[in-house]
Amino acid sequence: MAHKNYAAYPFVGIPTFLRAPMIREDEDLSDKEIAIGVIGAPFDEGCPYVPGSRLCARAVREQTLRFTDSGYYDQQRKRMYLGEELAKHRIYDFGDANVIPTDVEGSFDRITEGVKRILNQGALPIVLGGDHAISYPSIRAFDKFEGIHVLHLDAHTDFLPIEPGFENTNTHPFRHVNDMNHVKSLTQVGYRSIRDISGLDSMAAGNRVVTMDEFWELGPKGIAGLLPEGEPCYVSIDIDVLDASLVPGCVSAEPDGMLYRELRDTLTAVAERVEVVGFDLVEVAPDLDVGTRITSYLAAQTIVEFLGKICDQPYWKEKHK
Numbered sequence: 001m002a003h004k005n006y007a008a009y010p011f012v013g014i015p016t017f018l019r020a021p022m023i024r025e026d027e028d029l030s031d032k033e034i035a036i037g038v039i040g041a042p043f044d045e046g047c048p049y050v051p052g053s054r055l056c057a058r059a060v061r062e063q064t065l066r067f068t069d070s071g072y073y074d075q076q077r078k079r080m081y082l083g084e085e086l087a088k089h090r091i092y093d094f095g096d097a098n099v100i101p102t103d104v105e106g107s108f109d110r111i112t113e114g115v116k117r118i119l120n121q122g123a124l125p126i127v128l129g130g131d132h133a134i135s136y137p138s139i140r141a142f143d144k145f146e147g148i149h150v151l152h153l154d155a156h157t158d159f160l161p162i163e164p165g166f167e168n169t170n171t172h173p174f175r176h177v178n179d180m181n182h183v184k185s186l187t188q189v190g191y192r193s194i195r196d197i198s199g200l201d202s203m204a205a206g207n208r209v210v211t212m213d214e215f216w217e218l219g220p221k222g223i224a225g226l227l228p229e230g231e232p233c234y235v236s237i238d239i240d241v242l243d244a245s246l247v248p249g250c251v252s253a254e255p256d257g258m259l260y261r262e263l264r265d266t267l268t269a270v271a272e273r274v275e276v277v278g279f280d281l282v283e284v285a286p287d288l289d290v291g292t293r294i295t296s297y298l299a300a301q302t303i304v305e306f307l308g309k310i311c312d313q314p315y316w317k318e319k320h321k
């Protein structure tokens, strides 16, 4: 009689992303077929209030141990996703970029290098924050692309002006992104914080800023329709795009945000509309979370469902036969 695989229980084992094999820093990758590379960017010095998102990547990895090793079942579409990627072992966990406290620029350089290492394999990088400051070094890594579009899902626009000595907080990254030559457009969705006035600057800079009222008018497909069809796109997900009631483990949580299904359906529509070339998820602070770890769990589920939809697209299947 076959024995149950006890390692499948979430409290057993070393938490790499979906139990993917771990890649060492100096490892030769030439014999590996890597389609998806996960990297942690455990940096939270950009946080202006209560820190803690440096532990986001670790907590999200742990929550991914709750998913099965044969993919996930989509209740809307009544079928499995991610089965092939898991069965063929195409997902690898590249560990964490070496973040060193107070060495902001060095840490950012190592995040960029880590994302580039994944891109050099022709693989899709998934970057686990950290706070939102890490999207700057992550998106910077795509500079060899002819041009990418950036979709940013967040209650805030993170677009404060850059001043000497005040340029790398989690309220600055999209000001940097706005200035990158390889970034062809920036679309920011979910804007609603009444504390954040940087959205006005972003609009003035010509970016598309979508408030929650506009989100509800447009719907997920309408949001995806703001992006140019078939073009390469990087997606940055702040967990605070979800409503505050859903994300107790996020210090920047705001009311009047998305339901989970609204975020999921938006990401699905985006995966179907553009070619997703990478994404990040940031701002989960596990020590602030409740005992069920619901914020980390929602983050893990968001990533897993988005990845499943990306891997189901014709552009993906063509590239990874």
Ligand SMILES: [Mn+2]
Pocket: 154, 155, 156, 238, 240, 252
């Ligand atoms: Mn935010």
